[in-house]
Amino acid sequence: MTPALTLEELLHWNDEASRWWKAHLGANLGLLELPCDIGGVANVQGLVRHIWVAELRWAHRLAQLPEVVPDDMPAGPLDALYATHIQASEILHKLLADPNQDWEAMYTLTARRLPPEKRIHTRRKIMGHALLHAQRHWAQLATLVRAAGFASGFGGDLLFSTALR
Numbered sequence: 001m002t003p004a005l006t007l008e009e010l011l012h013w014n015d016e017a018s019r020w021w022k023a024h025l026g027a028n029l030g031l032l033e034l035p036c037d038i039g040g041v042a043n044v045q046g047l048v049r050h051i052w053v054a055e056l057r058w059a060h061r062l063a064q065l066p067e068v069v070p071d072d073m074p075a076g077p078l079d080a081l082y083a084t085h086i087q088a089s090e091i092l093h094k095l096l097a098d099p100n101q102d103w104e105a106m107y108t109l110t111a112r113r114l115p116p117e118k119r120i121h122t123r124r125k126i127m128g129h130a131l132l133h134a135q136r137h138w139a140q141l142a143t144l145v146r147a148a149g150f151a152s153g154f155g156g157d158l159l160f161s162t163a164l165r
Contacts, residue, residue, distance in 0.1 A: 005158075005164070007127050007131070010128065010163070011092055011096060011131055012162075012164075013131075013135070013158060014089075014131045015089055016161055016163060017135060020154065020156070021141070024152060025078055026079075028150070031044055031145060031150060032045040032076075034144065034148050034150075038140050038141075045075070045076055045078070045081075046075075047137060047141060048078070048081055049076070051133070051134050051137045051138070052088065053070050053073045053084055054133060055084070055088040055089075055130060055133070055134055056084050056085075056091075057070070058127075058129070059088040059092050059130070060091070061107070061109075062091075062092070062095055062123060092127070095127075101123070103122065103124035104124060105122065105123050107122070109121070109126075139156060
């Protein structure tokens with residue numbers, strides 16, 4: 001066995017963190033209105049939306065589905081945002097379960113803001129990026145919430161995840 005994290009384990013960890021934040025924010029709805037300037041959003045709800053909409057956009061790219069337009073996605077409430085995560089997660093789980101997927105195949109991003117030499121990546125790298133993108137933002141959110149005086153108790157470190165032993 002290669003001593004490495006698998007995409008399946010990262011997806012499990014991502015799902016676990018999303019479930020935790022959905023439950024925590026659902027039990028503390030006022031946190032959604034906390035000011036937040038991460039990624040140019042206005043509040044925590046905007047950050048959560050960014051996390052889950054980006055996840056769905058990456059899932060659509062990898063599955064060769066029409067890319068969603070962020071402005072067409074719901075701004076809330078929390079349940080509608082979480083449904084975006086569920087949709088993305090289902091797509092990603094199906095892709096990982098498909099033995100015919102070529103994760104070493106190259107994928108060219110269409111983002112014009114990226115220089116041409118930074119647009120071509122393996123599908124495996126894009127999947128890893130999509131899953132780690134969320135984890136990075138959940139850690140930022142835990143710090144933001146704690147700094148605002150609301151201990152979250154978020155145990156999002158991989159060490160505490162049930163995604164792997």
